[in-house]
């Protein structure tokens with residue numbers, strides 16, 4: 303399966319959901335024709351304005367779901383909707399929504415690993431559900447930023463022939479080298495495509511690194527963004543994954559009996 307991708311590497315206005323919705327709409331107007339799948343970054347509505355999430359978070363994600371579903375339908379694209387701050391009676395979660403090109407919600411995933419360096423554990427609650435879904439006939443998974451530092455969690459998503467891993471992030475500039483290295487390792491060790499969208503710009507506490515990136519299953523870079531706002535375009539063809547997994551049969555050679 304070939305997929306034409308567009309990673310919307312935007313700057314996120316701190317705590318201003320309406321400004322950010324306008325920005326996303328503006329980016330969609332600039333989108334190339336014949337794109338299959340669009341990816342947005344982490345917490346793209348609010349940014350890391352965590353202390354105000356009770357006010358600016360999205361009740362049950364209703365607003366974001368409607369907004370994303372309409373965009374997916376209007377532009378006839380599958381949409382990895384980054385993540386947003388979803389409020390519920392349990393607390394606020396960092397939640398990704400995935401829509402198909404008919405505007406149907408395919409998946410809701412909430413960040414499993416909270417990042418203490420950016421105070422997530424003070425304002426957010428984690429979740430324990432998997433990130434797996436099927437998009438455009440392709441077994442896929444979606445994870446959020448810090449989640450990629452946990453190869454055992456990523457592996458769980460890749461078991462069962464998952465071929466594409468989508469990652470959405472607000473990853474700070476000083477650790478862009480970690481971002482690229484970790485994503486490359488996840489691609490190589492899982493023999494999968496990794497499609498990762500990071501924001502750019504700054505908030506009061508961090509400068510963000512961009513470098514949204516697409517890796518192939520050999521760890522080869524297929525597309526990479528700069529550190530500026532842009533749409534990063536890439537294309538993947540998943541037809542080689544099975545052959546690579548036969549050549550070096552990592553999934554068959556696993557010894558889960560040892561990994562305790």
Ligand SMILES: NC(=O)CCC(=O)C(=O)O
Nearest residue numbers: 417447448472473474477
């Ligand atoms: N938003 C995040 O989860 C950031 C993770 C991060 O910066 C890291 O180094 O890990």
